[in-house]
Amino acid sequence: xxxxxxxxxxxxxxxxxxxxxxxxxxxxxxxxxxxxxxxxxxxxxxxxxxxxxxxxxxxxxxxxxx
Numbered sequence: 001x002x003x004x005x006x007x008x009x010x011x012x013x014x015x016x017x018x019x020x021x022x023x024x025x026x027x028x029x030x031x032x033x034x035x036x037x038x039x040x041x042x043x044x045x046x047x048x049x050x051x052x053x054x055x056x057x058x059x060x061x062x063x064x065x066x
Contacts (some may be wrong), residue, residue, distance in 0.1 A: 004029040020047040
């Protein structure tokens with residue numbers, strides 16, 4: 001079961017006025033059979049600015065890092 005998720009080391013690079021790339025370290029805490037486990041994964045998302053506002057176009061997380 002998923003317990004918590006945090007973003008650390010967040011960086012956003014804006015390209016022009018229509019594209020942004022977000023990178024971060026995502027920290028997921030899950031509970032499995034009564035034991036909590038923590039996973040750290042690098043995250044990259046691509047965002048576009050449309051008429052309705054910023055929307056996430058794509059994202060990728062992994063592999064796990066120490």
